[in-house]
Amino acid sequence: MGFNEAKSAFVPEDATKFESFEPAIQAYNQDVVNQMEKFDPEFYAKCVAEIPTAEILDSQPINAISFLSLLSPQEQTIVAEFTIEDLTQKQLSGELTAVAIAKAFIKASIVAQLTTNCVMQFMIPEALQRAQELDDYLQANHKLVGPFHGVVVSLKEHMNVKDKITCASYVAYLTNIPTNEAVSITILYKMGAVFHARTAQPQGIMHLDTWNNISGRTRNPRSTRLSPGGSSGGESAMVAMRGSVIGVGSDIGGSIRAPAAFTDIFGIRPTTRRISLMNGLSSGKGQESIVAVQGPLARSIDELDTYMRVYINEGKPWLYDPLCVPLQWREPKLPKKIRIGVLYDDNLVTPFPAITRGMKSTVAKLSETAEFEFVNLNPKWFSEKEMVDIYTTNLRLYTCDGNKVQLEMWGPSGEPLLPLTKHYMKFGGGKELSIYDNKMLNAQRDALKVEMLQKYFSDVDFILSPTYNGPAEMPAESLYWGYTSFWNLLDYPNVVFPVNVAHDVKKDAQIPELKQNMYEKMVWYKENGDIRYDPESYIGGPVALQLTGNRFCDEDVVALTKKFVTTLGIERR
C-alpha cells in the first residue's frame, strides 16, 4: 500500500469533524485556567494583570523568567536556589515543608503557564494533597519517603496518568483515560516526588518545536517569541521557568536535547533501555528502527546525575518493564587524560554563527585545562555525501510506515496538520517502505553503530558537538534534526549543557561559507533562494552543546559534563 492509499485510509484534516471536538478542547483548556484561579485567586489576578498579552509575548523577545518576581521572596528562593538535596534536607531539618515547597513551585508554574503556555493539564489539588501526606509521613516517622521526598516533578503529558485524560496532543485522544500509569511515575512516586503539572508536546510528538491543536504553541522563557524546542518543549519551558525541579521528557530525534538547548538548561538522552518508557501514548508502539527514550531535564548537571542514579539504582525499572536492562548506574570511569573529539560541523548542515562561536570559545576555554585533550573530528568524520545518505536513512526510518500510525491517530478528529507536521510527514520522502527495505536500512544503521565504536570511539573518549544548527528557532522553523537524531539512530548517550554563550546580533551576523546539499539549502535558504538566516530572529537564543559518550556509558558523559561545568563556571540555572 502506497502513501496515497494510506492517506485515503486514514484521512486527517476534516474541518467538520474537527469542529465537533471544539467543546472537548475548550473544556480541557478551561480546566487549566480554573485550577490556576482556584489555587490562589489573588495571585492569579496579579499575574494576569502583570504578564503581557499573548500577542505581545508572541511578537517580542521577552525574558519570561523576570516575572518570577510575582512570587514572594521566600517562594523565589525555594524555586530558584534549592537543589533536590537542599529541598530534602530542609524538610528533614524542619526548615521547609512539602506543602510550602509545592505551593512555591505551583506558583512558579502558574507564571510559567501564563508566560510560556507550557501546561496541558494541571494536577494542583493532587499535588497539594500529596505534599500534605508527605509532611504527615515525615512528622510521624521522622524520615523521608525517599530521595525525592517533596521534590516537584513535571511530566510530559504523553505519560499515562491513571484516570486522567492522556492525549499526547492528539485531539482524538481527548477521550483517552488510561487505567494504568507510566512506570516512571510509579517509580518517582515511590521515591517521594510530587506531580503538579503535565506539559505540552507538539502534534504527533514529532516537531523540534511545541505546537499542537489543543493547547496551542509553547513559548521560550528566554525570549517568548522563540520556540522552546520540542517535542519536550513544555518541559523545557517549565524547568527553565523554575516551575519544577525535574522535568521528565522523551527523545526520539532530539526531543529532550533541542528543548534543553533552546532554553539553556541541562538534559540527558540516556542510552535506550535504562529508563522505562512503558505505559504512555505515542505513535511509536512496535517501532524498533529508532527507539525513543525517556530522560530528565534539569537546571544543573548534578540533579540529572541524582535523578539517573536514584531512578535506576533504587527505582529498578526492570522490575516493572521487561524492556529495561538491569544495569546499575555505576561510578563513572574517566581516563586521566580525557580525549574529546570535536565536531564543529556535522559536514552536512553548517551551524549558525552563534553556535560556531560558542563551540570555539568553549573548546578554547576547556583546552586551558591539562586534563582535556581536544581533537578536531571533522576531517575524519563522514563525508558530506555519506552524511546526506545517513541522514536520509535516518529520516526514512521515522516515516517508514508511510505515516500510517500517525494518520490513524490524527484521523478520527479531523484535526488540521500543522506546518512542522507536514514537514515531518515528508521526511525521507514520506513513502511507505517494504519490510525488506526497512531491514536493509536497519542493517545500514547497525553497520554505522559498529563504525562509530571502531573508528571513532577507538580514537576518542567523547564527542563534543552542537545540539542544533542554531540557537532557539522561531516557531515552526526547526527544520533540521541531524545534530541530535544522528545519535538516536546510533543510540549513543548524550548530555546537553549550557556554556554561557548567547546569540549576539552583531557578532553573529556574518554568513559562513555554505555547502550545496539539499539539507543545507533547506536550513539556510528560503524557497526563493534568499538567505533565510536573520540574526535579529535569534535575540535571547542561547548556545548549549552536546556531549556524547560510548553506549551505556551515560555515567561517564554526566561525569565529564560536571568537569566542563566546573571549568567553565556554569551556575545552576
Place this chain on the structure above:
Amino acid sequence: MGFNEAKSAFVPEDATKFESFEPAIQAYNQDVVNQMEKFDPEFYAKCVAEIPTAEILDSQPINAISFLSLLSPQEQTIVAEFTIEDLTQKQLSGELTAVAIAKAFIKASIVAQLTTNCVMQFMIPEALQRAQELDDYLQANHKLVGPFHGVVVSLKEHMNVKDKITCASYVAYLTNIPTNEAVSITILYKMGAVFHARTAQPQGIMHLDTWNNISGRTRNPRSTRLSPGGSSGGESAMVAMRGSVIGVGSDIGGSIRAPAAFTDIFGIRPTTRRISLMNGLSSGKGQESIVAVQGPLARSIDELDTYMRVYINEGKPWLYDPLCVPLQWREPKLPKKIRIGVLYDDNLVTPFPAITRGMKSTVAKLSETAEFEFVNLNPKWFSEKEMVDIYTTNLRLYTCDGNKVQLEMWGPSGEPLLPLTKHYMKFGGGKELSIYDNKMLNAQRDALKVEMLQKYFSDVDFILSPTYNGPAEMPAESLYWGYTSFWNLLDYPNVVFPVNVAHDVKKDAQIPELKQNMYEKMVWYKENGDIRYDPESYIGGPVALQLTGNRFCDEDVVALTKKFVTTLGIERR
C-alpha cells in the same frame, strides 16, 4: 509487494543454475574428506572400515557414540572425562599438552563426522598449529593464555572465519570469504580456545533439523536415523559425540535448545544482547521483531556456566559489538524456597507420551526436595485460543518480509528448497506484511512480554516445560517450534538439560487426548487424517526439559539447573 511478486523477483529452484554450483559443492565437501585422511591416514582408514555405511546409519537406530572406541584409551579419557577445568589444570601441571588434547578431539570429531555428518568445514592444520603455539607459550611463560587454554571449541559454520569460505549453507555463498571474523571467535581465541571444525546448519538456518544442499543431512548420535535437531544440529551432534568441549550455536526459534534436547546434552539460549552475534552470515540482518542469539552447547551445566562467565566477564563483548549490553555475569540469586511453574502442555500442542512421562517423573523426583515448590501453570496459562493467536503472530514475524531476504540468498544458486524450508516459508501464511502490520504484531509481542512479567513471574520464580513436543524427530519432521519459539518472541532466557529419561516404545505407545487446533493437527495427524505418531520412530530419542527464568536472569536459570542436575543425579554426558 505481495508474496508472489517477491517470489518472482528472487526465484529459487533452478536446476540448471544449481548444476553449475556442483563443482564448488564437491570441492567444498572433498576438503572435509581430505583433511580427515591427511590428519592420520591409518586412523581414517580404520574408521571408514568400522563405521557403517550412510545407508545403514540413515535407516537404523544406531548409537554412534559407541564408535568412540576407535580412539585409544587415553584419547577416550581426554574427550570423555575431562571438563574445561580439568583440561586447563592438566596442561598447567604438565600432565597433558594442548597438542595431545587437540589430537584426541580431532579424532573424536572424525568419528563424529563419519557417523553423523556434522561437519561442514574442518580446520585441522590450523588447530594443530594453534595447539603447538599454546604449548610453546605455556612452556615459555609458565602460565595459560586464558581460561580456555587448549579447550577445543566447534563453531556453527555461519560464524565468519576470516579468509575461509562462510556460506551458512546457502549454496550461492560458497564464494563468500569474509575479511573479518565473528566477535565470539575473537573473544574465545583470546581466552585460549582451539578451533578445529565448523559445523552444519540447515538450509536458510530455519529448520529444527539439520539438512542442507551442500553437506546433506546430519544424524543424531543417540540414534543415527533420527534428526540431531536444528538449526545448530551440527553442534549438538559434535558435542554429544565428544568431538568438542563446547559447541557455539545460535537460536532464533529453538535452534540451540531443540538440538541440545534431541541429543541429550545441555544448551543455553541467553537473553539477547549478552553474547555477540556480530560478523556472521544469515538472513537476519536488520530484523528486529524476533532477535537471534548465540549460545553454547555442552555436556554439563557447569561448563555452560563457565563459558558464560568467562565470555562475558573476561571477554567483554561490548568492547567489540555495540549491540551488547555491558552487564556482568553475576553471582546467582535464588530464593530460599524456589517456586517453579510447571507447564506440562503449552495448551496448543500436546506433547508426545515420553515427554509427558519425563515431565511428570522429573517433577515428582524434584518435589522430594523441600527447597523446590512446584505449581501447575496450565490452568493459569494462555488459553488454547490465545495460544493459536500468539503462535500465529510468532510465525508471521519470522516470515514478515514475505521471505524476500531468504529468496534473495537462495536465488543466485537456484538450489532446490528442502521440505522443511517449504514448511518454514509458509509460516503464518508466509505473506509479506506492511510495516504497519509488523509494528502492530511487535506491539502485541511487547504486551505479552509485560504480561509474562506481571502475571507469571510475579507468581513463580521459574517455568519448567518441555523443550519440544517430542523426543528427537525423524529427519524433516520437526514441524512445531512453539515450545521454544515462544521464548524467543518474549526474550526470556532458557536452559535445556537432560533428565535421564528416554523414549520407550512400550511405555509411550498410548495416544493422549488431543485438541482440535490447526497446530495440534499438523503435529499429530497425517494429511489423510491418520495419526502420525508412531512410537517405533523415536527409539533412542531422549527427553530433555527447558527451564526458563526472568529476563537477564540467565545466571539464576543456570544456578537452578545445577541444583536440578544434582538432585536428579544427571552425570556429565
